[in-house]
Amino acid sequence: MDFGSQLQIQTMPSYGKIPGLPTNPAHNGLEGHVTKTEGAGGKSFGETIGVLLNRANDTMAQPEKLSIEAVQTGNVDIHEVMIALGKSEVAFKLITSVSQKVIGAFDKLTSLQV
Numbered sequence: 001m002d003f004g005s006q007l008q009i010q011t012m013p014s015y016g017k018i019p020g021l022p023t024n025p026a027h028n029g030l031e032g033h034v035t036k037t038e039g040a041g042g043k044s045f046g047e048t049i050g051v052l053l054n055r056a057n058d059t060m061a062q063p064e065k066l067s068i069e070a071v072q073t074g075n076v077d078i079h080e081v082m083i084a085l086g087k088s089e090v091a092f093k094l095i096t097s098v099s100q101k102v103i104g105a106f107d108k109l110t111s112l113q114v
Contacts, residue, residue, distance in 0.1 A: 049098075056091040063088050 043051070063084040070076035 053095070056095050059084075059091040060088045 063081060066076050066081045066084050070078065070081055
């Protein structure tokens, strides 16, 4: 059997040339320096991390609450439990990643020679 006659080679379409360097967008009144304002939150790094950890903790506790409610009452759909479990997994991975970055930054700071 001759497969060579049945083989068709498809080529990718050409999209033109690679664009040049991007240009800076217009800066309407963005001149000056950045300051900490109460309107932008005004929280310290530690407070912000604490708030985010509390949110992640609540997110990670949600699947257990939903699964208990599903077993006891039957009013919770299994899909809701699985979605909450996925969100919990993402929150855990995020916390792990952030903590590794913070520990790495601390190690770099402590290894600096003054």
